[in-house]
Amino acid sequence: MPEPMIEFREVSKRYGDRTAVDRLNLSVDRGGITVFVGPSGCGKTTSLRMVNRMVTPTEGTVLLDGRDVGDGPAPALRRSLGYVMQSAGLLPHRTVADNIATVPRLNGVSRQESRARALELLELVGLPADAASRWPAQLSGGQQQRVGVARALAADPPVLLMDEPFSAVDPLVRHDLQRELLGLQRELGKTILFVTHDIDEAVMLGDRIAVFAQGGRLAQYATPEALLREPADDFVASFIGRDRGFRHLGFFPDAGLETERGESVTAARLEAARPAEWAVVTDDGGHPLGWADPARPGVLVTGGSLHREGDSLRTALDAALSSPSGRGVVVDAAGRLVGTVAPEAVLAAARAASPALAGESPGEA
Numbered sequence: 001m002p003e004p005m006i007e008f009r010e011v012s013k014r015y016g017d018r019t020a021v022d023r024l025n026l027s028v029d030r031g032g033i034t035v036f037v038g039p040s041g042c043g044k045t046t047s048l049r050m051v052n053r054m055v056t057p058t059e060g061t062v063l064l065d066g067r068d069v070g071d072g073p074a075p076a077l078r079r080s081l082g083y084v085m086q087s088a089g090l091l092p093h094r095t096v097a098d099n100i101a102t103v104p105r106l107n108g109v110s111r112q113e114s115r116a117r118a119l120e121l122l123e124l125v126g127l128p129a130d131a132a133s134r135w136p137a138q139l140s141g142g143q144q145q146r147v148g149v150a151r152a153l154a155a156d157p158p159v160l161l162m163d164e165p166f167s168a169v170d171p172l173v174r175h176d177l178q179r180e181l182l183g184l185q186r187e188l189g190k191t192i193l194f195v196t197h198d199i200d201e202a203v204m205l206g207d208r209i210a211v212f213a214q215g216g217r218l219a220q221y222a223t224p225e226a227l228l229r230e231p232a233d234d235f236v237a238s239f240i241g242r243d244r245g246f247r248h249l250g251f252f253p254d255a256g257l258e259t260e261r262g263e264s265v266t267a268a269r270l271e272a273a274r275p276a277e278w279a280v281v282t283d284d285g286g287h288p289l290g291w292a293d294p295a296r297p298g299v300l301v302t303g304g305s306l307h308r309e310g311d312s313l314r315t316a317l318d319a320a321l322s323s324p325s326g327r328g329v330v331v332d333a334a335g336r337l338v339g340t341v342a343p344e345a346v347l348a349a350a351r352a353a354s355p356a357l358a359g360e361s362p363g364e365a
């Protein structure tokens with residue numbers, strides 16, 4: 001077993017008689033994303049900040065790459081860890097490039113080299129090169145967070161600490177930032193410790209998820225799938241929420257899903273079409289546009305999400321349930337119509353994939 005990148009050993013933090021973190025024992029593997037999730041005030045941020053010594057434990061030890069973070073000077077430790085906060089925390093009177101170059105400059109990297117690195121990082125986080133000379137206030141919230149990520153990566157630290165980095169941006173931008181973070185992690189192989197109070201964000205990003213409960217207690221530490229399948233206690237079950245069965249479908253591939261070809265018509269022929277049943281309407285390239293309802297000839301009925309082949313059963317069920325016809329539309333990677341799927345077929349595929357959903361114990365054939 002390789003040594004964990006970060007290890008909490010019997011770590012507690014108390015403020016007066018209030019326990020912020022209660023005897024935390026947890027190992028963070030190298031590479032991948034570990035998420036700390038839980039309701040407000042349960043010790044996620046305090047735990048994260050004990051890694052970079054912004055907070056000192058009352059008891060116990062935090063190890064980074066096998067070494068006690070308490071040994072040696074704190075500034076050197078912090079420079080070896082990338083840190084991204086909820087507000088990007090950029091210096092307002094420095095350009096974007098100078099903000100990104102701050103830590104490399106402190107580490108003695110030349111001005112020219114740190115600027116070149118800043119430009120590379122801007123591209124990596126999806127910002128145009130001309131953002132380099134702008135002031136932070138001239139960027140949107142999402143762009144500022146991207147700069148925050150670039151700045152955290154500037155000294156190429158093996159570990160990134162991220163404290164609710166995307167919670168202040170709007171949901172669409174947030175989704176983009178989450179996907180980009182997954183891509184960055186795969187590309188760079190960093191160990192990322194990520195704090196959020198949003199279980200959906202945790203499930204989307206986490207290779208492993210630590211659920212914290214009131215009083216700074218670690219309630220469960222598991223993969224997202226294990227967490228959704230088998231919450232350790234009532235607190236975890238209620239925190240994960242009532243949609244957990246639906247979320248769990250996100251871990252089932254659509255391999256066994258039965259789709260039906262069914263009838264389809266092109267938009268050009270919709271006017272004349274008299275389908276016997278609901279039929280998918282496509283453009284000339286086979287991309288779905290909506291449905292033809294047998295009861296309303298000539299009308300294009302839109303609505304319903306699409307299921308792309310290879311996605312999970314969650315998107316398949318969503319497509320089926322959101323469709324005006326009661327059947328989900330399935331498309332290929334190029335967005336062309338493959339067929340349709342009934343909700344029953346999605347449930348049958350889920351049962352086939354999971355003995356638990358079929359009501360069998362795992363030991364049964």
Ligand SMILES: Nc1ncnc2c1ncn2[C@@H]1O[C@H](COP(=O)(O)OP(=O)(O)OP(=O)(O)O)[C@@H](O)[C@H]1O
Nearest residue numbers: 015019020038039040041042043044045046047197
């Ligand atoms: N400097 C401090 N002084 C006193 N109490 C503190 C201090 N920092 C945190 N606490 C308390 O410790 C507990 C844990 O706080 P922490 O910020 O770690 O929670 P959290 O899970 O990150 O919550 P949030 O999502 O709201 O940030 C809370 O009860 C908080 O009030």
